[in-house]
Amino acid sequence: MKPSGQTEPRQFKPYLNGLLAGSIVMTVSHVALSGVALAASEKSEESGGLPQLDFSTWPTQIFWLGVSFLLAYLLMWRLVVPRIGSVLEERHNRIEDDLRRARQASDDAEQARMAFEAMLASARNDASETTRKATESITKKMDRKMETANANLAKKMASAEADIATARQAALKDVSDIAASSAIDVVSQLTGLKVNKTDAKKQVKQAEKAIA
Amino acid sequence: MHSPVEQFTIKSLMQLELFGYDVSFSNSALFMMLAVIVSTLFLTFAMRGRNMVPGRLQGAAEMMYEFISDMVSGTVGSEGRPYFPFIFTLFVFLLFGNMLGLIPYSYTFTSQIVVTFVLALFIFIGVTLIAIFKHGTHFLTFFVPPGAPKVLIPFLIIIEVVSYFVRPVSLSVRLFANMLAGHTMLKVFAGLAVMISGAGGVYAPGAILPFLALVGLTGLEVLVAALQAYVFTILTCMYLNDAIHLH
Numbered sequence: 001m002k003p004s005g006q007t008e009p010r011q012f013k014p015y016l017n018g019l020l021a022g023s024i025v026m027t028v029s030h031v032a033l034s035g036v037a038l039a040a041s042e043k044s045e046e047s048g049g050l051p052q053l054d055f056s057t058w059p060t061q062i063f064w065l066g067v068s069f070l071l072a073y074l075l076m077w078r079l080v081v082p083r084i085g086s087v088l089e090e091r092h093n094r095i096e097d098d099l100r101r102a103r104q105a106s107d108d109a110e111q112a113r114m115a116f117e118a119m120l121a122s123a124r125n126d127a128s129e130t131t132r133k134a135t136e137s138i139t140k141k142m143d144r145k146m147e148t149a150n151a152n153l154a155k156k157m158a159s160a161e162a163d164i165a166t167a168r169q170a171a172l173k174d175v176s177d178i179a180a181s182s183a184i185d186v187v188s189q190l191t192g193l194k195v196n197k198t199d200a201k202k203q204v205k206q207a208e209k210a211i212a
Numbered sequence: 213m214h215s216p217v218e219q220f221t222i223k224s225l226m227q228l229e230l231f232g233y234d235v236s237f238s239n240s241a242l243f244m245m246l247a248v249i250v251s252t253l254f255l256t257f258a259m260r261g262r263n264m265v266p267g268r269l270q271g272a273a274e275m276m277y278e279f280i281s282d283m284v285s286g287t288v289g290s291e292g293r294p295y296f297p298f299i300f301t302l303f304v305f306l307l308f309g310n311m312l313g314l315i316p317y318s319y320t321f322t323s324q325i326v327v328t329f330v331l332a333l334f335i336f337i338g339v340t341l342i343a344i345f346k347h348g349t350h351f352l353t354f355f356v357p358p359g360a361p362k363v364l365i366p367f368l369i370i371i372e373v374v375s376y377f378v379r380p381v382s383l384s385v386r387l388f389a390n391m392l393a394g395h396t397m398l399k400v401f402a403g404l405a406v407m408i409s410g411a412g413g414v415y416a417p418g419a420i421l422p423f424l425a426l427v428g429l430t431g432l433e434v435l436v437a438a439l440q441a442y443v444f445t446i447l448t449c450m451y452l453n454d455a456i457h458l459h
Binding site for chain 2: 019072094
C-alpha cells in the first residue's frame with residue numbers, strides 16, 4: 001500500500017487543473033452569452049426589478065418544486081440509497097468476515113505452532129530417555145564383559161605362571177646336569193684327568209648352594 | 213443597458229393550468245427535473261458495477277453517500293437514521309441544482325427565493341412537527357435556555373422564539389442570496405468583457421482583465437455551489453437534532 005502522503009498531492013492536481021479548465025470554458029461561454037444578450041437587449045427594453053419578486057411565477061415554481069423534489073425523494077429512497085447502502089454494507093461485511101477469518105487462521109496457526117512445539121519437546125524428551133537407556137545398558141554390558149575378561153585373564157595368568165614355574169624347575173634341574181658335564185669336559189681338556197660323574201655333580205651342587 | 217439579473221427571468225416553456233393556477237413548465241421547472249434526472253442517472257450509473265473495490269465514479273457516489281451519512285450520524289445521532297433518505301435527497305437536489313446552474317445557458321432554480329423558501333419552510337414545519345410529536349408540550353421548554361437567571365427568562369423566551377421562527381428565512385435567504393449574488397457577478401464581469409472588447413481599438417485588449425477575473429469567479433462559484441448545498445443540508449441536520457434532542 002502506498003503512503004497517503006505521497007498520493008494525495010498527485011491526485012489533487014488533476015482536479016485543480018480540471019477546475020481551471022472548466023472555469024475557462026464556462027467563462028468563454030458566459031462571455032458569449034452576454035454578447036448575445038447584449039445584442040438582444042438593444043431591441044427590447046428592460047422592465048427592471050428582480051425577476052425573483054415577480055409573484056406571478058411563484059405558483060408554477062412551487063408546484064414543480066413539489067413534483068421534482070417528491071420524485072427525487074422517491075428515487076433516492078427507493079433506488080439510490082438502498083443500492084449504495086447495500087454495496088457499502090456488503091463491503092463492510094466482507095471486510096469484517098475477512099478479518100474474522102484472518103483472526104481465525106492466525107489462531108489456528110498459533111495452535112499448530114504450540115502443538116508442534118509440544119511434540120518437539122516430547123520427542124526431545126523421548127530421544128534423551130532413549131539415549132540414557134542405551135548408554136546405561138551399554139555400560140552394564142561393558143562392565144559385565146570387562147569382568148569376565150578380567151576373570152579369564154587372571155585364570156590364564158595363573159596357569160601361565162604355573163607353567164613358567166614348572167618349566168623353570170625343569171630347566172634348573174637340567175642346568176646342574178649340563179654344568180656337571182661341562183665341568184667334566186673342561187677338566188679333561190685342561191688336565192687330561194678323568195672326573196667321574198657323581199663327583200662333578202656333588203661339586204656343582206656345592207657351587208649352586210654357594211651362589212644361592 | 214442589458215440587466216445582469218435578466219438571467220433569472222422565468223420563461224414558460226409549456227403552458228399548463230391546474231385548479232385555476234398557472235403551473236406552466238418553465239425553465240426553472242426544467243432544471244429542477246434535470247437535477248433529479250441527472251443526479252439519479254449519475255448515482256445509479258456510478259453504482260452499476262456494485263464493485264467491492266470502487267472505481268472513480270463509484271467512489272464519488274459512495275463518498276457523497278458516506279458524507280451525508282456521517283453528517284446525519286454526527287449531528288443527529290442514531291435517531292437520525294430514518295431521516296437519512298430525505299437529507300440525502302436534499303443535498304443531492306441542491307448540489308446538482310447549483311452545479312447545473314453554473315453551466316452557461318442553463319438556469320439556477322436555487323437562485324429563486326420562492327424555491328429556497330418553500331424548501332426551508334417545509335423543513336421548518338416538518339422539524340417542528342417531529343419535535344411536537346416526540347416531546348408534546350415538553351417541546352416548549354426548548355424556548356427556555358437552561359440555567360438562565362429567572363429575571364431574564366421572559367426576554368430570553370422572546371429572543372428564542374424569534375430566532376426559532378427566523379430559521380426558515382435565514383436558511384432560504386442564505387442559499388438564494390449566494391446564488392443571486394454569484395450569478396449576477398458572473399454576468400456583470402462577462403458583460404464588462406463584452407463591452408470593453410466591443411469598444412474596439414486600443415481599449416479592446418483591456419477586456420482580458422474582467423475575463424481573467426471571471427475565470428477566478430467561476431472557480432469560486434463552483435466552490436460556493438457545493439458549499440451552500442452543504443450548509444443548507446447541515447443546518448437542516450442541526451434543526452432536526454434540536455427537534456429530537458431539544459437542548
